[in-house]
Amino acid sequence: MVKVVVSIADSSLGRVDAVVAGLKAAGMVVDDVMEALGMVTGGVAESAMGRLKAVPGVEEVERQRAVGL
Numbered sequence: 020m021v022k023v024v025v026s027i028a029d030s031s032l033g034r035v036d037a038v039v040a041g042l043k044a045a046g047m048v049v050d051d052v053m054e055a056l057g058m059v060t061g062g063v064a065e066s067a068m069g070r071l072k073a074v075p076g077v078e079e080v081e082r083q084r085a086v087g088l
Contacts, residue, residue: 020048020062022083023071027057031076040075045070 025047027038035054043049043057051060060083061062063071071080 025059026079028078043075
């Protein structure tokens with residue numbers, strides 16, 4: 020499973036719940052919804068990455084990066 024950060028399009032911020040439901044239907048296991056930031060974090064199978072990008076309201080899908088200090 021790949022950890023991802025999904026950015027929601029500004030035009031879809033009023034329907035975050037519907038976008039999250041679409042992400043789940045596309046195979047994403049949602050860890051956190053940061054509604055005020057328009058971001059969703061979670062995991063998805065590598066093979067499902069393309070399906071996340073096709074969800075209406077999704078602006079961008081990025082792999083989550085680990086940062087060590």
